[in-house]
Amino acid sequence: MLAMNYRGPRRIRVDHKPYPEILHPGDAIVRVIRTCICGSDLHLYHGMVPDTRVGTTFGHEFIGIVEEIGSSVQNLKKGDQVLVPFNIACGKCAFCKQELYGNCHESNPEATAVGGIFGYSHTAGGYDGGQAEYVRVPYADIGPTVIPDDMDPDDAVLLTDVVPTGYQAAEMGGIKPGDTVVVFGAGPIGIMAAKCAWLFGAGRVIIIDHLEYRLEFARHYAQCEAYNFRSLEDPVLFLKRETGWLGADVCIDAVGADAAGSALHTITGKKLMLQAGSAIALHWAINSVKKGGILSIVGVYGPTGNLVPIGNVVNKGLTVRANQASVKRLLPRLIKHVQDGYIDPKGLITHRIPLEEIADAYHIFSSKLDNCIKTVLIPPSARN
């Protein structure tokens, strides 16, 4: 089968790899029909996530058709069309029982600080991911959800990560009607978070980025205000001024470790790797939220640690909420929201690229070329 093959930072290709095997009675094998590239994949692609082994296949956003099931699988059968949450969750451990499906304790031997994630390095369990023709899906009774007949596959594939993550970013903000919400990052996640902030009753939604085409996209898609931090002398000061000098009620970090905007962070975090990537967006978020305000973090950072103004978190009495999205918990509500037309996931897709051209697809998404917002890869077997 064809699968993406990681060869080193910024070097990937498609190769023939062995068909995945059932390794556990709860496994299923899924034939992929759509798979996306995510901002999280860029952290891997840039070589920033420890224990990313050469030869692995990335991809945690995919949907497909069940080809094979393990002996204990009951909720799925061969031929089902499923959307597969990016988190691998057992459904039995203390964390899964509390619906913290992003924090399962039975899916990742290599690290306890994160649950298993498809195609996300050995630090997230060492699974090969969905940027391939076939993929092994553990705990098939728990995560995979049958796609409703009336749902477009392009909507379904964005329900594996982008929609739940954007939604949870807003949900964790504890938004109260009328609140001013500032979202850092106008990538798919930030744009979706801005869109969902309205669903929770935000009074004003502001998004910050430095890519004009994304800001323009966000203005339309999420009906929000959008500002370019390169044209603001100091984004924090700007936001203070914009919010009656007190700061936003809620700030959302939807950027993560690849943040631009500070030479100090770029050199220490991305070049020298003395910290786990650049944390400048998080820095701005902490400093732009009001006293007693809420900071919601979905941007991904590495495990070593980052330079952030933690003193201000204390002195301002901030509440910090963060997590990998608990996709399974949110799916029922979000599938309904998509069906009712409150959210239009596929409206984010700007690029549809054959799986075989994955190296170009990553380059375009990583370098933000050709006005790219979200890229869907389509394996050859799903193209005719």
Next chain:
Amino acid sequence: MENNLSNNYSHIKGWGIDADPENEPTYPMKHYTGDDHRRLDWERPPQQLENIEVLHSSERPTVSAVFGAPHPPSGLSGAIRRQAFKYSESSFGHWLPLLLADRINVVEGFVDDLRRGHIPNIFIESGWKAAWKHNRKGVITRMVVGTVLAVGIVAAILAKKRDK
């Protein structure tokens, strides 16, 4: 007050439909089951057969019930990874060697490609086709800067030699 507010947002479909006064951030966002004190004492899923080498965090007693299997540690990078896993996730002794192992693994991957008779096409692998199509100016600038630097360095070396 909420009713008044919603009038202002009639142009946004679904405004406020999920507003939830109970969603207080001070309240943990989990479905609290009341048995946290039972620690690791849940009924575990069946164990995946451990027939390859799986490194597990020193912060847990055993491997998890399932794990990814295709890429066990090997070679020099594998040896470094094994050492790294002697330290907890809280230690730089864990993460920094893993990053080093990742870099070494790239060289191992290159050698492995050659051994299989495959010369990796770095241009294709890094997506230069897309760069050429969508960012030609950037590519040309890079090539020019690269060439100027290279010529400069060679010239400097030659000049030095001549001085001697």
